[in-house]
Amino acid sequence: MVKNNESSKLTRQDWINQGLKTLAESGVETVRVEPLAKLMGVTKGSFYWHFKNREDLLEAVLQEWIKLQTHSIIEQVEEIGGNATTKLLYLFELAVQDDGHVENAIRAWATNDSKIADLLTQVDQRRLDYTKDLFLQIGFAPFEAMVRARMVYYALVGEFTIGTRSDQAERLAEIRLQHAILTHQN
Amino acid sequence: MVKNNESSKLTRQDWINQGLKTLAESGVETVRVEPLAKLMGVTKGSFYWHFKNREDLLEAVLQEWIKLQTHSIIEQVEEIGGNATTKLLYLFELAVQDDGHVENAIRAWATNDSKIADLLTQVDQRRLDYTKDLFLQIGFAPFEAMVRARMVYYALVGEFTIGTRSDQAERLAEIRLQHAILTHQN
DNA sequence: CTATATCCATACGGTAGCGTATTGAAGGGA
């Protein structure tokens, strides 16, 4: 009863992984049954063994991403402890480490699929709420905290969307300046 | 020699407009010749009169968007005159009036089309340069100006991407606060 | 009135991908 990965037979998970990879590289529209099968060196006969249809795969891929990418960062930030200002900086630094390719593709996907859009809204809400809460703890009034949280989160998503990746050193300096600007109190 | 719009015959521009509309509503993948023709109450015989092929239309749609949403806005801001701080606020207000649906769809499109991605990079650069220049005029040092320009521009793109639209009043208050935060000098 | 340019309909062949049905192969358990 040994699970033989890495050899001949494919698992459902293998298809999901390939789905994620293709999704990140070239968008949902290219996550299609026959091209994927060709990529994996099999025919679609295999695919339809593991999945009901194409939508079944897409659903599985999405759930996989949510599982991996939703609560992980928040947990890491909470684990280090410290005050809210420190947590905020750590949050910025962590968030900026992802290249955002999968997230990008999923947001693009949500553009013409309202079910995906709804799911994304929940993810965004969770992240925004957490960020805003940190600003509140620092001492900003609710509206001030919200606007600041939005600015930094939207800016992150914007950077993912635009896809500019400057070198890591400059990136870090930039993040620190953002942090300074946003946590500055008059 | 009267140009009869609004009646029977279609123009190339009519197709471009429908292309933009469909693009905003449901993405590039749905901007297809035959469905569009059905939407416009004609057959594709008409389409291939005005366009070489589907790509020809997509190219035209893209150029139309660049013309409307980049060149035009910058021109409007320059026309009002005033100092850089004033221009910046006006720029924010103008930018925030678009719902970002077309821009969104185009960015999604760029995800799996490098030619589109290249064009978008140019558009982003143009907008960023202009914004940064205003911050420079206000008196910020180059790095400070760049970070501020990125923050506000990325935040705008991020908001488009996420798609949250609060009511216009709150939206305006938020923009003003952003403006205050970013133009504040220690 | 006739001719020409402009715009559109119709009909056609071609391709990519979906999903199904059926058969084949290979390995583990009784």
Next chain:
DNA sequence: TCCCTTCAATACGCTACCGTATGGATATAG
């Protein structure tokens, strides 16, 4: 050993869309 489960190959019909070819309609210029 034999069977049964698991995974994959093959072949098929179906649909949506692309682009082309050709001919028809309508308006306008001469």
